[in-house]
Amino acid sequence: MLIDVNAYLGHFAFRRLRYNTAEELLKLMDERGIDKAIVSSASAITYRNAQSGNEELFEEVKGHEDRLIPFAVINPAYAGWEDDLRICREEFGVKGLRLYPKWHNYELSDPRCVELINRATEMGMVISIPIRVEDYRQRSWLVDVPDVPLDEIAELVRRCPEAKFVLVNGIGFVNSPLGQKGSELPPNYFIEISRLSALLRNEIGQLIENIGAERIVFGTGIPFKYPDPSLVKLEVLEISEDEKEMIRWRNAASVLAL
Amino acid sequence: MEMVIDCHAHLHHHSSRTWQEDDRKLIEAADKLGIDKLCCSILPPRFPSTPEGFQECNRWVAEAMERFPGRVLGYCYVNPGYIREALDEIRRCVEEWGFVGIKLYNEYRCDEPVVFPIVELATELKVPILQHAGHPHYFVEDQPRLSDAGHIAQLARRYPEAILICAHVCGGGDWEWTIKALRNVPNVYLDTSGSVTDEGVIEMAARMLGVERLLFGCDMSMTAGIGKVRSARLSEDEKRKILGGNMLQILERRGGRC
Numbered sequence: 001m002l003i004d005v006n007a008y009l010g011h012f013a014f015r016r017l018r019y020n021t022a023e024e025l026l027k028l029m030d031e032r033g034i035d036k037a038i039v040s041s042a043s044a045i046t047y048r049n050a051q052s053g054n055e056e057l058f059e060e061v062k063g064h065e066d067r068l069i070p071f072a073v074i075n076p077a078y079a080g081w082e083d084d085l086r087i088c089r090e091e092f093g094v095k096g097l098r099l100y101p102k103w104h105n106y107e108l109s110d111p112r113c114v115e116l117i118n119r120a121t122e123m124g125m126v127i128s129i130p131i132r133v134e135d136y137r138q139r140s141w142l143v144d145v146p147d148v149p150l151d152e153i154a155e156l157v158r159r160c161p162e163a164k165f166v167l168v169n170g171i172g173f174v175n176s177p178l179g180q181k182g183s184e185l186p187p188n189y190f191i192e193i194s195r196l197s198a199l200l201r202n203e204i205g206q207l208i209e210n211i212g213a214e215r216i217v218f219g220t221g222i223p224f225k226y227p228d229p230s231l232v233k234l235e236v237l238e239i240s241e242d243e244k245e246m247i248r249w250r251n252a253a254s255v256l257a258l
Numbered sequence: 259m260e261m262v263i264d265c266h267a268h269l270h271h272h273s274s275r276t277w278q279e280d281d282r283k284l285i286e287a288a289d290k291l292g293i294d295k296l297c298c299s300i301l302p303p304r305f306p307s308t309p310e311g312f313q314e315c316n317r318w319v320a321e322a323m324e325r326f327p328g329r330v331l332g333y334c335y336v337n338p339g340y341i342r343e344a345l346d347e348i349r350r351c352v353e354e355w356g357f358v359g360i361k362l363y364n365e366y367r368c369d370e371p372v373v374f375p376i377v378e379l380a381t382e383l384k385v386p387i388l389q390h391a392g393h394p395h396y397f398v399e400d401q402p403r404l405s406d407a408g409h410i411a412q413l414a415r416r417y418p419e420a421i422l423i424c425a426h427v428c429g430g431g432d433w434e435w436t437i438k439a440l441r442n443v444p445n446v447y448l449d450t451s452g453s454v455t456d457e458g459v460i461e462m463a464a465r466m467l468g469v470e471r472l473l474f475g476c477d478m479s480m481t482a483g484i485g486k487v488r489s490a491r492l493s494e495d496e497k498r499k500i501l502g503g504n505m506l507q508i509l510e511r512r513g514g515r516c
Binding site for chain 1: 432
């Protein structure tokens with residue numbers, strides 16, 4: 001079993017994506033042995049009304065719910081987010097949220113964001129936060145969106161101890177309380193591997209040492225990114241088979257209550 | 259299976275306390291990923307480099323070629339601002355120590371006249387120049403003379419006999435811009451290295467430039483480097499050319515030192 005916690009459907013404003021329909025993404029997943037994937041709308045990152053992206057996503061995943069696990073993009077600074085959250089949960093059955101505080105211009109410490117996380121947690125939903133969407137060096141001349149600082153996420157996980165977070169597209173955790181031993185943060189967050197090194201500095205190995213393999217999850221970033229870099233990491237990591245299984249699917253299955 | 263050659267690697271400056279261990283880790287990473295040879299330079303911690311600074315770096319590369327026989331191939335790094343010392347150094351490194359190419363960084367933009375004598379010497383010695391490059395859509399304050407693919411194309415048109423390598427398309431800003439800028443300059447090769455693993459970059463480069471102009475590289479992003487070539491929708495024969503066949507042909511221009 002292999003579960004990808006970092007996948008997308010739809011369009012991105014600044015670059016053409018391939019494999020961005022359910023049918024194409026599933027074909028790519030089949031080729032790479034990926035059984036299930038958490039998917040959210042790439043379009044919702046730049047739509048003003050993110051809910052339109054969620055609606056497109058749910059139409060797309062219909063009939064594929066056994067493999068594509070939809071997460072909703074909700075902007076708590078936008079009108080009607082409470083209704084969007086309820087509709088996404090009750091009508092579309094989403095299992096989690098993806099939050100883009102820097103793209104949607106709000107702070108993780110904003111009371112509206114904390115309220116969104118608390119409500120979603122009460123509904124049993126998981127909170128996924130992409131640290132970035134794409135490499136900042138290739139950003140369009142139209143936008144300058146910074147990465148989500150890991151310190152702000154550390155503060156959030158401390159503030160919302162009941163919530164479950166999945167942090168994707170991140171790096172440098174070992175230099176943050178999120179990836180260090182003895183930080184006294186609640187063990188309520190999981191770190192995805194697509195940007196982490198498995199060789200040389202071997203940040204994945206350091207994280208396993210510091211916070212345990214039970215907190216690391218497999219993800220690729222498809223179709224923004226190629227799947228094989230993450231697959232190669234699993235191949236070269238010098239860890240036990242039991243730890244690899246945790247990273248491949250068991251941790252994700254646990255957090256998603258699959 | 260043909261040889262796998264990383265066209266863009268770095269050994270570590272000896273001012274680092276851990277340089278020996280870090281160099282060894284690079285070779286071990288290459289072992290795990292099936293990389294036969296690494297084309298390496300050492301860059302100084304501060305720029306612009308003095309003649310003593312680049313001479314020291316190149317001497318350490320020569321020592322590493324002996325320490326890791328058959329695994330490390332040398333790039334001679336110079337600062338064109340010290341043109342007499344730079345030309346002497348290139349000749350020594352290539353003719354006496356068997357280096358396979360020249361590495362230029364960002365002290366000067368590559369289409370500035372100060373660089374021309376180096377290109378002329380590289381052409382005479384039949385070695386390639388690996389040119390650090392990038393095209394972000396913003397001014398890079400700490401690299402005011404950063405070259406981009408357009409500058410490299412200009413240089414290539416001036417010296418059609420020279421072999422130029424545009425460095426790290428996957429770590430140099432807008433890769434679509436870079437690929438398009440190189441379309442009509444057949445003596446420029448594109449190095450696939452960098453930490454960015456965006457889906458489609460290799461296929462676009464292959465379609466626009468031809469697989470014969472693509473050179474596999476990691477620039478220390480090891481799993482990213484291997485993973486994106488593995489993911490690319492190309493034939494096994496095309497991948498073999500990218501992974502080593504094309505670089506081997508470049509190296510054979512000077513007598514096949516591999």
